[in-house]
Amino acid sequence: MPSSSRPISGQDRAIRAAIVDELRRRLPRMEGAGATARPLPFGLAALDRHLPQGGLTLGALHEVAPLAHGDTPAAFGFLVALLARLAGPAHRARPVLLVSSPRALADHGRPHGHGLQALALDPARLILVETRNETQALWAVEEAVRSAVPAAVASAIGKLDLKISQRLQLAAGEAGLPLVVLRPAQASEASAAATRWRIGAAEAARDRFGLMVGTRWTVRLERCRNGRTGEWLVELDHATHRFSLAAPLADPALSRRPGADAARRRAG
């Protein structure tokens, strides 16, 4: 088109910004998902600004992937923390389902109830579903989501192509409940998920005696539909179960690194 090749003047830029803002507001409604479910804010202003409508969409598919294979426990920990936040304490009676296929977490052991507690998830609410293969795992996930019974569903799935992710996203949107999926490190294929979080391990928060008081992750919001990407150092306090931005990266200047800028431009 001729307009795209012309340099953008100041007035054009303002009009364009207004149009993009309007589109951002309308898109979720047009897609059907997220229009009914209100989003759940992280409680971190710097992070919530990047998410559509200032929070995580409840009725949607979210992906969590580690930076490298060795970061899988960190990514799983972030998933558990996210799950606990999405499930919330309000729906006490509703369980949280974790569906895993045999090879998904096998390298890294099994979820340990006493360890889940530190990340704010009450193990009494958790129902573990271990399937024999990927097909069964996908079936179980969809079954659980469509039933709309659990407060949230999590799953460790190796294979997730565009078609399957669209199917799961649709199911989550219809049921209005969050579905969080743990992906392997090499996962980079296109997907219909609302967000993809890339998680890396980071030095833990310690008190003055050197004891661990909080888990920290380098959190990269790699893809975010109707939102912007970004990177933060997020901390979860083990006692209060609250997210906070760890001091070193809380400075907004740091999120304006060249890499982050490029990513944002891609998303825009």
Add this chain to the structure above:
Amino acid sequence: MLAADVAGTPRVAAANAAAEADGIEIGEALADARAKSESLQVRAANPTADDAALRRLALWATRYTPTVAPWDETSGADGLFLDVAGAAHLFGGEAALISDLEQRLARFGLPAQLAVAETAGAAWALAHFRPATILAAGAERAALAPLPIEALRLSAETRRTMRQLGFRRIGTLLDKPRAPFVARFRRELLLRLDQMMGRAAEPLAFIQPPPVYHSLRYLLEPVGAQDAIVAIVSRLMQDIVHALTRDGVGARGLRLALYRVDGDVKNLDIGLTQATRSVPLVARLIALRLERATRTLDAGFGFEAIGLAVTAVERLEPGQGELIDGFEEAGADAWLDERCAALIDGLRQRLDPHCVRRLAPVASHLPERAETALAVADGPLPWPMPDAARPRPLLLFARAEPAEVMAQVPEGPPRRFRWRGVLHGVAKAQGPERIAAEWWRDGAHAPTRDYYLVEDEAGRRFWLYREGLYARETAAPRWFVHGLFA
């Protein structure tokens, strides 16, 4: 002809019609039998296979009535008792039932001797000596008196003694005073006599525990398709629901019996997390269960009868399933519980009951014993508050993995460690947390463990332990990685 070893001598265990025509008797020595008939074909008897075949036949016979008992050793182990009380009218009376049974058995190539009587003992006697008799209640004495003593199901020894004493007919025993028999034969003789006349109860070991509620449908055309089976199950469940509602109970366990045309029976058991009377739920669970069973379930030429039995019930307040207004607190909770149970049952039927579990805490200091995975049906158990001073990993290995560790001093924290071929430099180490072995389970010499929460230079956190106290328990402590932190 079949032969079996009895006290070191091969003897005739069973003979077919042709062998019997040659005068071969069951129980005679094989050498005698060979002398009687030149063209005798001998095979070894296989009692295990006989038992299995009888069991299969008993399962098949549950298409007539759910209460079927294969005969035990004392009854000859070569037949079945069917308790047809309340079932005969479905076939148009007892006579119609046994003729139907005889025809079907004949189709399998099984010649059968059938009889109907009020007691198991009388039926056994008639089946052996007056086949195809249907004895009315109260007519036992007249009908059974002319039968020989053998009709009493006695041991060979008692039978021989009776013969020697000159008793040949049951009738001669019936009028005799009981006391001398008690002294001479202990319990057996009079017990069998009483059981036959209905004066003593005879316990039968049914092949399946008799269900509380049961519904069965015979099909004019055999079916094999899954949705056809599910449709029939829905109708069967509708029949059962009336009885369940009347008694104020719901089903907790179900058994689906599929009777194949060739006489094979497939039983599928289904356990439910919550009592239910819902027809759609049962139909769905059956559909999921059939989907899982498709590989093992061979419909052959189709199923000619389908039965649904409720094997376990639980009290269920009326109307609970019909609560839909989710605004009342109690109603919403019950509704959610029901939906939750339905989801869990669905997953269990389609995947495997062991696949759906819940974690439960166990009072143990050893991390691998501190929790267990329970069947989800048991309901959640409250977890103790976590202890901030004792951090626990997010992921625990079922079996701790050995690691090579370099430490500055043998009882100090690790400085570097190699695990799965990768060398990690330790940036921070927290610990040790000392966990003693459970001497009451592992013995007095089980090593103590010192756990360290270790963070490597990349920020990844590991849970390492040193097994054995240096110099006190062992000279060369070994190291293991037991878990991973987020």
